[in-house]
Amino acid sequence: MIPLRQNIASMKGYIPGYQPPDIASWIKLNTNENPYPPSPEVVKAILEELGPDGAALRIYPSASSQKLREVAGELYGFDPSWIIMANGSDEVLNNLIRAFAAEGEEIGYVHPSYSYYGTLAEVQGARVRTFGLTGDFRIAGFPERYEGKVFFLTTPNAPLGPSFPLEYIDELARRCAGMLVLDETYAEFAESNALELVRRHENVVVTRTLSKSYSLAGMRIGLAIARPEVIAALDKIRDHYNLDRLAQAACVAALRDQAYLSECCRRIRETREWFTTELRSIGYDVIPSQGNYLFATPPDRDGKRVYDGLYARKVLVRHFSDPLLAHGMRISIGTREEMEQTLAALKEIG
Ligand SMILES: Cc1ncc(COP(=O)(O)O)c(C=O)c1O
Structure with missing residues (x-):
C-alpha cells in the first residue's frame, strides 16, 4: 500500500475544462480563453x-x-x-x-x-x-x-x-x-x-x-x-x-x-452584449454578465441536451452536472464570427 495522506487518497481532484487535441477544428468556448491573440x-x-x-x-x-x-x-x-x-x-x-x-x-x-x-x-x-x-x-x-x-x-x-x-x-x-x-x-x-x-x-x-x-x-x-x-x-x-x-x-x-488590452476587452464586451440580446430573442434566459462568458439557459431548461447538440457540431461550451447549474451552460465569448456560428447552431438545435 502506498502511504498516502487520507485526504489525498479520498479526494477526486479538480477536472479542468476539456482541451481538445484537434483544437483548430472546434469553436472553443469552454474555458473562458480570449479569442484574440496577445499584444x-x-x-x-x-x-x-x-x-x-x-x-x-x-x-x-x-x-x-x-x-x-x-x-x-x-x-x-x-x-x-x-x-x-x-x-x-x-x-x-x-x-x-x-x-x-x-x-x-x-x-x-x-x-x-x-x-x-x-x-x-x-x-x-x-x-x-x-x-x-x-x-x-x-x-x-x-x-x-x-x-x-x-x-x-x-x-x-x-x-x-x-x-x-x-x-x-x-x-x-x-x-x-x-x-x-x-x-x-x-x-x-x-x-x-x-x-x-x-x-x-x-x-x-x-x-x-x-x-x-x-x-x-x-x-x-x-x-x-x-x-x-x-x-x-x-x-x-x-x-x-x-x-x-x-x-x-x-x-x-x-x-x-494597455491600449491593446482596452481594445480587446471592448470588442469582447460588445460581442457579449450582442450575443445576450440574440440568445434572449430565441427564448434563452441569460444572466447579465460582467465577464467574458454568459450563463445561458435554454427554454426547456435542459442544458445537457443543448451542450450535446453543440458538441456534435464542434462547438465546445461548458456544462456543469451540478444540480444548481445543470439547466444551463456557460458559454465563453469568442469572436463575433464564432458567436454568429454558435447562434446558428443553437437555432438549428432548437
Ligand atoms: C474564477 C477563476 N479563478 C481563477 C482561475 C485561474 O486562472 P489562472 O489561469 O490565472 O490560473 C480561473 C480560470 O478559469 C477562474 O475562472
Whole structure:
C-alpha cells in the first residue's frame, strides 16, 4: 500500500475544462480563453528574450519577478512590496490557503463559483463551507462575523456573470475575521472592480490573472495585491522560480500595452452584449454578465441536451452536472464570427 495522506487518497481532484487535441477544428468556448491573440509587443518580447539560439534559457529567471512587480505596481498604483507574481492565479490561491488555513481549519466560498478553492482546501486538509446566493445576488446566510480563515469571493462571479457591488464587498471585509480574497480573474471585462479595498482593509487580497483579458492562459501568469505583510508571507511559500523567463518577458510587455488590452476587452464586451440580446430573442434566459462568458439557459431548461447538440457540431461550451447549474451552460465569448456560428447552431438545435 502506498502511504498516502487520507485526504489525498479520498479526494477526486479538480477536472479542468476539456482541451481538445484537434483544437483548430472546434469553436472553443469552454474555458473562458480570449479569442484574440496577445499584444504583438508580447510576441516581440518573448522572441527577444529567447534570442537566436535560446541561450538565455540556460540561466534561471529572476526569482523575485521584481521588474514585473514594478510594472504591475505602477499600473495599479501600489508599491511593488504590495504585489506578488504567480504561475497563474491558481498558484496564489493555493498559497493563500497554505498560508492562512491550517489542517482542520475552515475556508469558505460561494457556490456556485470556482470549485478549485475546494480542491485546494482538500489538499491542505482544511474544512470547506460553501454559501449559496440569494435572488438579488447576495451571499445567503453569511454570518455577521465569519470566523473561517479565508473566504474566496469570485467577482465577477464565474460561471454566473454578475459582480458584487463595492459597498457590499466592503461590508463583507468587515464581517470576515480571516482573509477575504477577491478573485478578480475577470475584472478587466467588468464595469468596476474592488481593488481599492486592499488599501482600506488589512484582510483583503485581490487576485488577478493575465490568462483571460491579456490572452495569456498558455503562459501561466497571475498576481496578488495585498498588504506587504501578506505578500511577504506568500513570498516565503511560493516556488522560488515560479515564473519562467519567457513568462516574465511576456508579462512586462502585456502590462505595458494597455491600449491593446482596452481594445480587446471592448470588442469582447460588445460581442457579449450582442450575443445576450440574440440568445434572449430565441427564448434563452441569460444572466447579465460582467465577464467574458454568459450563463445561458435554454427554454426547456435542459442544458445537457443543448451542450450535446453543440458538441456534435464542434462547438465546445461548458456544462456543469451540478444540480444548481445543470439547466444551463456557460458559454465563453469568442469572436463575433464564432458567436454568429454558435447562434446558428443553437437555432438549428432548437
Ligand atoms: C474564477 C477563476 N479563478 C481563477 C482561475 C485561474 O486562472 P489562472 O489561469 O490565472 O490560473 C480561473 C480560470 O478559469 C477562474 O475562472
